[in-house]
Amino acid sequence: MKSKLITAAEAVSRIPDGATLAVGGSLLRRQPMVFVRELVRQNRRDLALLTWATTLATDMLAAACAVRRWDGIYAGFFRLGLAPNFRRAVQDGTIETHDYSESAMVARFRARAMGLEFLPNRAMLGTGMETKSPDAVKRITCPYTGKPVLALRAADADFTILHGYAADEYGNVQWPIVRDSDDIDQMMASSSRRLFVSVECIVPHEEIARRPALTYIPHTLVEGIVHAPRGAHPTATDGFYDEDEDALEDWLEAARAGRSAEWLDANVRPLADHEAYLAKLGGEAALARFDVTEREYA
Numbered sequence: 001m002k003s004k005l006i007t008a009a010e011a012v013s014r015i016p017d018g019a020t021l022a023v024g025g026s027l028l029r030r031q032p033m034v035f036v037r038e039l040v041r042q043n044r045r046d047l048a049l050l051t052w053a054t055t056l057a058t059d060m061l062a063a064a065c066a067v068r069r070w071d072g073i074y075a076g077f078f079r080l081g082l083a084p085n086f087r088r089a090v091q092d093g094t095i096e097t098h099d100y101s102e103s104a105m106v107a108r109f110r111a112r113a114m115g116l117e118f119l120p121n122r123a124m125l126g127t128g129m130e131t132k133s134p135d136a137v138k139r140i141t142c143p144y145t146g147k148p149v150l151a152l153r154a155a156d157a158d159f160t161i162l163h164g165y166a167a168d169e170y171g172n173v174q175w176p177i178v179r180d181s182d183d184i185d186q187m188m189a190s191s192s193r194r195l196f197v198s199v200e201c202i203v204p205h206e207e208i209a210r211r212p213a214l215t216y217i218p219h220t221l222v223e224g225i226v227h228a229p230r231g232a233h234p235t236a237t238d239g240f241y242d243e244d245e246d247a248l249e250d251w252l253e254a255a256r257a258g259r260s261a262e263w264l265d266a267n268v269r270p271l272a273d274h275e276a277y278l279a280k281l282g283g284e285a286a287l288a289r290f291d292v293t294e295r296e297y298a
Contacts, residue, residue: 001170001205006224008274011196012038014223015159020048022109022155022192023057024162025235026183027078028243031057032163034198034231034274040064041269050155051075052105052184056235056251059083060268062095063260071098071136071155073105080248084255098133100124104152108136109184111154112191120149160192163232164217165239168205171222173197174214176239189217198228200240228274230287241290247281 012035015021025031036057039047044066051058051072058075061067063085075086089095100108101123111119120140124130125148130137136153162185167173173189189195197217202225208215231237234247254263271277281287 001219003169004171004219004222004225005169005202006196006226008034008038008198008226008228009042011035011161011224011226012042012044014194015039015044017044018046019044019158020050020156022050022157022160022188023054024052024160024183024185024188025055025057025232026053026185027074028055028080028235028248030163030183030185030232030237031055031235032161032198032231033057033060033233033235034163034226034228035161035196036060037268037271037274037277039066040264041271050108050157052188055083056248059085059255060251060260060264062086062089063255064264065094067095069096069098071100071105071108071133073100073102077248077252080245080252084252085260098136099129100133101127101129104129104137104150105155106184106187107152108155109187109191111152112156113187116154118151118153121152122149124150155191157188157191158193160188160195162189162195162197162217163228163237164197164199165237166201166203166207167197167199167217167222167225168203168208168219169225170205171197171217171219171225172205172208172215173199173217173222173225174208174211175216177214186216189221192221194223195221196224196226197222198226198231200229200231200237202227230278231274233278233281233287236290239292241287241292244287244290
């Protein structure tokens with residue numbers, strides 16, 4: 001095995017304008033923000049996003065005018081309300097949206113992971129979602145029952161970005177034993193063509209080998225691994241730290257007032273990298289208050 005350690009800037013430099021990008025995380029957990037901020041810095045444009053329940057990642061990319069299309073199940077801020085930049089861009093037609101039920105989006109990623117062109121699903125039958133995405137949803141007849149089903153086209157992302165827990169330098173990524181599981185990051189990884197993962201900590205390969213059952217993304221799927229402590233901030237990484245609600249509210253206040261461009265110009269674009277971002281927030285001394293009491297990984 002060879003080392004796959006790279007920087008977020010190196011990873012994003014490989015993602016061109018116009019790419020289809022699968023973005024991991026669920027709600028206010030593990031949004032891959034270290035990559036998202038770098039996409040803003042490198043001024044990416046015309047991206048098509050495939051997401052699960054997305055929050056800040058999609059809203060920030062919408063604010064940066066980086067998104068032309070979105071396919072997913074939800075875009076908002078969970079208990080904190082809607083995603084203002086995303087909503088405005090959808091309303092004015094800047095972002096083309098394609099809504100799916102949870103099981104339908106799972107079917108799309110699972111199909112690609114299985115090497116299939118589509119999988120059948122019935123969840124959206126009889127809904128407005130059935131006819132909204134003719135390039136990815138087609139009604140067919142079940143050859144066994146004669147009943148209608150929907151053929152859901154495989155999720156076909158050029159690149160996938162995820163934020164994870166721990167990995168070795170070779171790209172073997174592990175889940176902790178105690179974690180939340182309302183996401184499909186593992187499925188996104190299995191369906192990926194080119195996968196970049198940021199992680200909270202890099203551990204020796206011997207640590208990975210000691211508990212192989214926790215390796216949910218093997219090195220064979222990973223193109224680049226990025227060491228990014230607090231790489232999901234201001235969203236949470238379960239088992240490491242909770243979300244920074246004040247920082248999320250600060251973003252939402254600017255977003256609701258139509259000042260997100262100014263916010264990005266002050267808090268993202270001038271900063272050289274993730275380390276500079278953390279330093280601007282006050283570093284570990286300021287952020288340690290969000291830590292959970294016990295960690296499986298140091």
